[in-house]
Every structure is written in structure tokens, then in C-alpha cells.
Amino acid sequence: MRLSVRSNPWQFLKFSAVGGLNTVVDFTVFFLLSSAGLPYMAAQLLSYSCGVGNSYVWNSRFTFKAEGGMKAFVKFIGVNLFTLIITTALLIGSVETAGLPVLPAKAAATLGGLFINYGLSRWWVFSSH
Template structure:
């Protein structure tokens, strides 16, 4: 599932960047698309949650997603402007960080087995 989320994020980011959308706005939109897909698929397949969806669970998932977005946006700016790494390669690097943060956070906090 993570691969599909990543592909959605990267493809939307690439399209928006190609269309001239400012990179931070493109990052927020593309990441949001991946996050929505991630919540729906991770809940059902990756972590096989059988219980009813709760507002608390969704709020934790949203909080994790916002934290990851802040971290990746900061790193995207750092890699691209401070270290002069091209935007597509910077996006690849922050995507690796994002995958790690999201997996650990969803497994051990959001969808933690009771």
C-alpha cells in the first residue's frame, strides 16, 4: 500500500510542479492525496482494522500526517535551497523520510493493537 501512496504523492507533485505550482503548495496537495489514500487502504489492508472507525483514530492519523508534512516540507526546502539538490531528487529524499515516519506512526500509534 505504501508504494501506491508514494506513487500518488510523487505523480501529483510532479504534475503540479510541471504546471508551475509553487513547490510547497504542490507538496501539501500531493501529500494530502497520498494521505487520504493511505488512511483508507492502511486501515483496511495493512493493519486490518475490523473495529468501527473512530474520530479519535482519524484525528491521530491526521495529526501524524500534519507532523510528517511539516517535516517533509522543511526537508524539501533544506535539500533544494540549502544543498542545491534538484526538486525531483529532493522530493525522492523526503519521500523516504515520509514513508518511515508514517509507517512507524501508524503501526505503533494510530492503528496500535489493543
């Protein structure tokens, strides 16, 4: 199975659109919870979890059209945790070591995470093998 974006650009665009929707879900839930007085780290954990849940539903049904059940969901959570670790390391390295401003570093780390997450989701989580 080829993992490049060029092998299935429409699928990658759908994956990216779902990612945009996840960002809206994440930020909306975060804003609502933190505005209601929940500490920001608790709001972050809950809002990020809502984004990941939304991502699984839309990517399994819309992007990859795959039925994976609990096994695929656990893999999906693992991929998202792995991506979170990698993007956090990239962000810290870009800001602390390379001295980049936070927003460009966050954008670069997020873009890198998009490709990592797409590749692993396509190859491992929602694969047909």
C-alpha cells in the first residue's frame, strides 16, 4: 500500500477537512469549559478528547469508509497519542532549541503531525489488511 498523499489526494483532503472540524470542536469545547470556570488543563484534556472522538467518527466513516470497531478505535487513540508526543517534541525543540516564535513553531509541528497521523491512520488503523 502506498502511503504518499499523491496516491490518494482526495482522501488526504477529506482527512484534512476532518482535522479542521476537529480543531473547531476542540477550541469550542475548550472555550466553553474554561469560560465556565474549569481549570485550563482539565478543559484542554476534555476538549482534546472530544476532538479525537470526533476525528475517529468522521475519519472511519467519511475519510476511510472503514468499520473497525474497538480494535480500530484503540489503534486510533494510540496513533493520536504518538502524534501528540511527536508534535509536542517538535514544538518544544523549535521554540527552545531553534528559537522560533511559538505560533510558526506550532503551525509547523501541526503540519508535520498531519502527515504522520494521516500515514499511520491509513496504513495501520483503517487499513484493509
